[in-house]
Amino acid sequence: MSHVQLAVGEVVDATNWKVDLPESILESLSSESELEYPLIFALTSQTTKTHVGVRQFSAPESTITITTPIAQALGLSIGDIVKLKHTSLPKGSAVKLKTETALDWKPLLERWLPTNCTALTVGDTLMVSYLGQLHKAVVEELEPENAVCIIDTDLDLEIVGGNQQFDTLTGFEYDMPIALSEVPLTKETPDYLFVEATNGVLYVGPELATSRESFTYRITGTRELTASDLKKLGPSFSVCGYGMATLTLAAPAVESQEGSKLCPVCSKWVPEQSFILHTSFCQRNSIKCECGQVFSRQIPSDHWHCPVCSANGVGFEEAHLKEHEPSTCSCGFEDTFLNVAYHRASDCPERIILCRFCHLSVAQEIASAADKVLGITGHESHCGNRTADCHICGRPVRLRNMEAHMQQHDVQRRSRGTPVTCKNQNCVAIVKDESNALGLCSKCFGPLFSLDNDPDGSRLRARMERKYVLQLSTGCGKSWCTNQYCRTGTGIQRSFKDVLPIVKELLLMNAFYFCVDQIMAKKAMFVYEDGVYDRAWRSMAITQCSNETEAEEWLQTHAPKLGEAV
Numbered sequence: 001m002s003h004v005q006l007a008v009g010e011v012v013d014a015t016n017w018k019v020d021l022p023e024s025i026l027e028s029l030s031s032e033s034e035l036e037y038p039l040i041f042a043l044t045s046q047t048t049k050t051h052v053g054v055r056q057f058s059a060p061e062s063t064i065t066i067t068t069p070i071a072q073a074l075g076l077s078i079g080d081i082v083k084l085k086h087t088s089l090p091k092g093s094a095v096k097l098k099t100e101t102a103l104d105w106k107p108l109l110e111r112w113l114p115t116n117c118t119a120l121t122v123g124d125t126l127m128v129s130y131l132g133q134l135h136k137a138v139v140e141e142l143e144p145e146n147a148v149c150i151i152d153t154d155l156d157l158e159i160v161g162g163n164q165q166f167d168t169l170t171g172f173e174y175d176m177p178i179a180l181s182e183v184p185l186t187k188e189t190p191d192y193l194f195v196e197a198t199n200g201v202l203y204v205g206p207e208l209a210t211s212r213e214s215f216t217y218r219i220t221g222t223r224e225l226t227a228s229d230l231k232k233l234g235p236s237f238s239v240c241g242y243g244m245a246t247l248t249l250a251a252p253a254v255e256s257q258e259g260s261k262l263c264p265v266c267s268k269w270v271p272e273q274s275f276i277l278h279t280s281f282c283q284r285n286s287i288k289c290e291c292g293q294v295f296s297r298q299i300p301s302d303h304w305h306c307p308v309c310s311a312n313g314v315g316f317e318e319a320h321l322k323e324h325e326p327s328t329c330s331c332g333f334e335d336t337f338l339n340v341a342y343h344r345a346s347d348c349p350e351r352i353i354l355c356r357f358c359h360l361s362v363a364q365e366i367a368s369a370a371d372k373v374l375g376i377t378g379h380e381s382h383c384g385n386r387t388a389d390c391h392i393c394g395r396p397v398r399l400r401n402m403e404a405h406m407q408q409h410d411v412q413r414r415s416r417g418t419p420v421t422c423k424n425q426n427c428v429a430i431v432k433d434e435s436n437a438l439g440l441c442s443k444c445f446g447p448l449f450s451l452d453n454d455p456d457g458s459r460l461r462a463r464m465e466r467k468y469v470l471q472l473s474t475g476c477g478k479s480w481c482t483n484q485y486c487r488t489g490t491g492i493q494r495s496f497k498d499v500l501p502i503v504k505e506l507l508l509m510n511a512f513y514f515c516v517d518q519i520m521a522k523k524a525m526f527v528y529e530d531g532v533y534d535r536a537w538r539s540m541a542i543t544q545c546s547n548e549t550e551a552e553e554w555l556q557t558h559a560p561k562l563g564e565a566v
């Protein structure tokens, strides 16, 4: 795809670094060969250039929909022309961001970045929304290049500027009853929450996205939210509802029931020694409604029993009845107000999800029973059926199977047997067969080979002796030689008399020190103790690949690390 010119059709008030493009762009891309996901586009205005991801292909023809931060960064307003080009970027390894506000940036950005950005470019000014406020973060440095893709990569985050201390957040207090309202109250998501909504209903959902129609949890009575429940809410969560609720960061201690008796009137556990006193007081002062709720002295006038379900309460009867009213979802699903809200939060086909394969925000569509078992949405089911070539074996693999496929490669990698290298310490060739008893590669053994009848190997030993004597006294004369047992390699001049004892020692060793040709000498420089891979694997890598960069990559995908082999 060459450059396309588009007019800014709309600037949406969102914080992500993504654009909406016309469908025709997707069509023209689809006609190209294998598409690489996520899709990344270079976006150029008259003043600046950046790289963006795509949210949807739904913009009117010839126009582009951008978000406020992109508009600000590129100095764009509606009607301006931008140049767009499909491109691919290397995976980012590190990013340095400059901020002004005091926030716990790292955990926030670790979640915010992959959902809101596809690519980063040095100079981008991101607007990170947190607790309803926007916080500026400028991309100062990136590795390995000035523009990188940040999807499916481990980003090393460095934050400079701003105070790294966490702000005290406004919202509600823990351990204190709060009067709930339609306006959601927000807090940083804890690891555990004990919720008590004894009178009324508490809705719990992600930050600022919680309402009676949109929530993750609806709680009446008491409920424990564990770390895995709370993880679904994101870095901060909010609550709204009606009635009163108390949120506690620890489970209330279970009252000891030993030495206690259950009061038949108020259903509370009462210490045995004060039981008689309590029950007589309770009987005189309490009144139990037919529904089981106990009130002191009299039943309040706004106490109600729902005619539809088994709920009862004090006040907020209208709010409760609303949940039974019929309602229709935008997808056509009809049920009660409450069930439609549950439906929207779960299997409404129009619910927007971030697809794990194409990384676009898309409607989740309808999941089949099999998809549900796999935990993927309807969209992801067909999106994941597209194939991409495996970067290790080159075979086409369905995106949904890629993870399992990579795991297979990993098992293969770890279970590979260590290769055998040439016994010549200056040579890194791989010995595939045992054509000679010395364990040398064919190239190193070649000069020692003879068709002579040599039953006890004495002639072979004589040839080696001659070779060593020549190496140590005269040298191989090759400028690249670094052999520690060669006159050329060491530059040490030795007399014939000095050479003989060294040769004798060499012949007793189970290793050899012969000079090698220039290509092998260069390859041998790649083989050293790196503390990660066995030398034999480094030998294998440089033998298989045409240069050191390729060999390093080959090691990562093919060689087991030290201690990793199974």
Ligand SMILES: [Zn+2]
Pocket (backbone or CB within 6 Å): 263, 264, 265, 266, 267, 268, 278, 279, 282
């Ligand atoms: Zn009682």
Ligand SMILES: [Zn+2]
Pocket (backbone or CB within 6 Å): 289, 290, 291, 292, 293, 303, 304, 305, 312
């Ligand atoms: Zn009642």
Ligand SMILES: [Zn+2]
Pocket (backbone or CB within 6 Å): 306, 307, 308, 309, 310, 311, 320, 321, 324
């Ligand atoms: Zn009801």
Ligand SMILES: [Zn+2]
Pocket (backbone or CB within 6 Å): 329, 330, 331, 332, 333, 343, 344, 347, 348, 349, 350
């Ligand atoms: Zn729906």
Ligand SMILES: [Zn+2]
Pocket (backbone or CB within 6 Å): 355, 356, 357, 358, 359, 360, 362, 379, 380, 383, 384
């Ligand atoms: Zn998708």
Ligand SMILES: [Zn+2]
Pocket (backbone or CB within 6 Å): 390, 391, 392, 393, 394, 395, 405, 409
């Ligand atoms: Zn593969």
Ligand SMILES: [Zn+2]
Pocket (backbone or CB within 6 Å): 422, 423, 424, 427, 428, 429, 440, 441, 442, 443, 444, 445
């Ligand atoms: Zn060799």
Ligand SMILES: [Zn+2]
Pocket (backbone or CB within 6 Å): 475, 476, 477, 478, 481, 482, 483, 486, 487, 488, 489, 515, 516
């Ligand atoms: Zn030499």
